[in-house]
Amino acid sequence: MSEIPGDLKFNKSHEWARVEDGGLVRVGISDHAQGQLGDLVYVELPEIGASVTAGNAAAVVESVKAASDIYSPVSGEVVEVNETLNDKPETINEDAWGEGWIYVVRMSDRAELDQLLDAGAYEELVENEDH
Amino acid sequence: MTEKTVLNATHRALGARMVDFGGWDMPINYGSQIEEHHAVRRDAGMFDVSHMTVIDLHGARTKDFLRHLLANSVEKLKAHGKALYSCMLNEQGGVIDDLIVYFLGDEFYRLVVNAATRAKDLAWIEKQAAAFGVQVKERPEFAMVAVQGPNARAKVLGLLHEVDRARIEKLGKFAAAAAQGPHGMPLFVARTGYTGEDGFEILVPAEHAVALWEALAAAGVAPAGLGARDTLRLEAGMNLYGQDMDETVSPWEANLGWTIALDEGRDFIGRAALEQQKAAGVKRVMVGLVLDEKGVLRHGQKVLTAGGEGEILSGSFAPTLEKAVAFARIPAGEPGAVRVDIRGRELPVRLVKYPFVRDGKPCEGI
Numbered sequence: 001m002s003e004i005p006g007d008l009k010f011n012k013s014h015e016w017a018r019v020e021d022g023g024l025v026r027v028g029i030s031d032h033a034q035g036q037l038g039d040l041v042y043v044e045l046p047e048i049g050a051s052v053t054a055g056n057a058a059a060v061v062e063s064v065k066a067a068s069d070i071y072s073p074v075s076g077e078v079v080e081v082n083e084t085l086n087d088k089p090e091t092i093n094e095d096a097w098g099e100g101w102i103y104v105v106r107m108s109d110r111a112e113l114d115q116l117l118d119a120g121a122y123e124e125l126v127e128n129e130d131h
Numbered sequence: 132m133t134e135k136t137v138l139n140a141t142h143r144a145l146g147a148r149m150v151d152f153g154g155w156d157m158p159i160n161y162g163s164q165i166e167e168h169h170a171v172r173r174d175a176g177m178f179d180v181s182h183m184t185v186i187d188l189h190g191a192r193t194k195d196f197l198r199h200l201l202a203n204s205v206e207k208l209k210a211h212g213k214a215l216y217s218c219m220l221n222e223q224g225g226v227i228d229d230l231i232v233y234f235l236g237d238e239f240y241r242l243v244v245n246a247a248t249r250a251k252d253l254a255w256i257e258k259q260a261a262a263f264g265v266q267v268k269e270r271p272e273f274a275m276v277a278v279q280g281p282n283a284r285a286k287v288l289g290l291l292h293e294v295d296r297a298r299i300e301k302l303g304k305f306a307a308a309a310a311q312g313p314h315g316m317p318l319f320v321a322r323t324g325y326t327g328e329d330g331f332e333i334l335v336p337a338e339h340a341v342a343l344w345e346a347l348a349a350a351g352v353a354p355a356g357l358g359a360r361d362t363l364r365l366e367a368g369m370n371l372y373g374q375d376m377d378e379t380v381s382p383w384e385a386n387l388g389w390t391i392a393l394d395e396g397r398d399f400i401g402r403a404a405l406e407q408q409k410a411a412g413v414k415r416v417m418v419g420l421v422l423d424e425k426g427v428l429r430h431g432q433k434v435l436t437a438g439g440e441g442e443i444l445s446g447s448f449a450p451t452l453e454k455a456v457a458f459a460r461i462p463a464g465e466p467g468a469v470r471v472d473i474r475g476r477e478l479p480v481r482l483v484k485y486p487f488v489r490d491g492k493p494c495e496g497i
Contacts, residue, residue, distance in 0.1 A: 093163075
């Protein structure tokens with residue numbers, strides 16, 4: 001598995017959040033999660049302008065094997081979605097930490113970030129899951 | 132406890148993702164499931180199917196016994212080595228299991244049944260066999276490797292002893308024969324499969340299975356997991372026991388009418404119920420669905436038709452078609468415009484005749 005970027009925060013359910021300028025948060029799923037799901041074939045993106053709530057389903061990724069909800073790490077308004085995934089859902093398999101991002105949210109409550117795992121804690125979670 | 136095939140360590144060494152499948156620890160994929168699927172459609176892939184149960188039947192009345200046990204007729208098996216696909220039914224006409232039966236001698240037949248149904252199948256077969264004095268012998272000492280794809284037969288033939296090659300090359304579809312593999316290992320080679328491609332399913336004594344697997348890998352056969360096996364068999368229009376039919380479903384309702392032989396004077400288990408159902412009119416039918424929009428059809432999704440609700444049985448993204456296909460069981464009669472409920476959204480689907488894919492290519496109308 002590729003190294004976990006140190007600047008990311010995580011849900012226990014394997015979504016990552018990257019805090020960007022202007023209170024924006026980019027959301028994706030971890031490399032571990034894409035490996036578990038296997039080849040992705042369809043991504044149901046949220047709509048721009050939709051409001052999402054931390055811990056609630058905001059998108060769906062479907063692999064050959066199964067459909068999985070993507071739980072938003074933070075609450076707020078969706079301001080951008082990764083349209084590339086409509087035609088190339090496998091981008092998530094290829095680059096989960098980068099090009100495979102799913103949506104960007106303008107967060108409404110910065111304090112929610114404190115509820116997320118840092119990279120070290122997430123790495124530990126994944127290691128424990130594997131054994 | 133989870134059972135392991137003799138190839139378990141080989142799968143793990145290849146980095147396979149392992150899952151529990153009917154009580155067996157099996158590889159679902161080694162790398163990309165879609166690439167494994169394409170390897171079988173375009174070249175050659177191999178599956179460890181050693182979890183499947185091999186049962187040998189011996190005795191003077193074995194043929195009579197199988198005429199009673201199976202919904203298809205072993206009378207169709209004229210030459211030694213020929214194989215037949217059949218359902219084994221209960222008295223109500225429900226499917227206990229689907230299986231392949233091989234005719235190996237006048238007093239010797241071999242069954243290959245599913246892994247998840249092993250215990251109930253053995254109990255049922257033994258119970259029915261008693262009256263015919265047939266000996267029922269499980270053969271757990273066999274491993275089984277399915278080698279499938281347009282180049283599968285050529286790659287296997289290259290590994291056989293010279294004296295066997297021409298004979299095995301001529302082996303017809305749904306027929307089996309003994310042959311010597313690498314280092315003289317004894318193989319039972321059957322030209323059968325569960326992918327819609329040509330190929331062989333090979334029974335090999337467990338102690339030789341790893342050597343056979345490695346020889347196949349060296350010959351360029353790609354390991355493929357149960358994930359690819361599932362999408363391949365769905366595209367090929369083949370039922371999966373437990374998902375597409377079970378003891379509450381008759382072959383009429385599972386599109387398996389072609390496997391029922393209502394030959395004169397043969398009193399097989401479930402026949403009376405099947406004839407009754409047919410006379411009364413079968414209430415549910417199994418159909419093929421294609422979703423042209425984005426999304427994936429999955430087991431359990433609700434199917435909406437003019438005649439009422441149905442349900443998706445097997446459903447998946449089909450890698451050869453790059454869209455989702457499924458089997459569904461719906462009320463008989465004119466279905467009208469059919470829709471599937473995916474997470475609360477009703478998406479239109481097309482009703483099609485399947486198989487969806489045969490010999491590497493999409494079928495007409497898919």
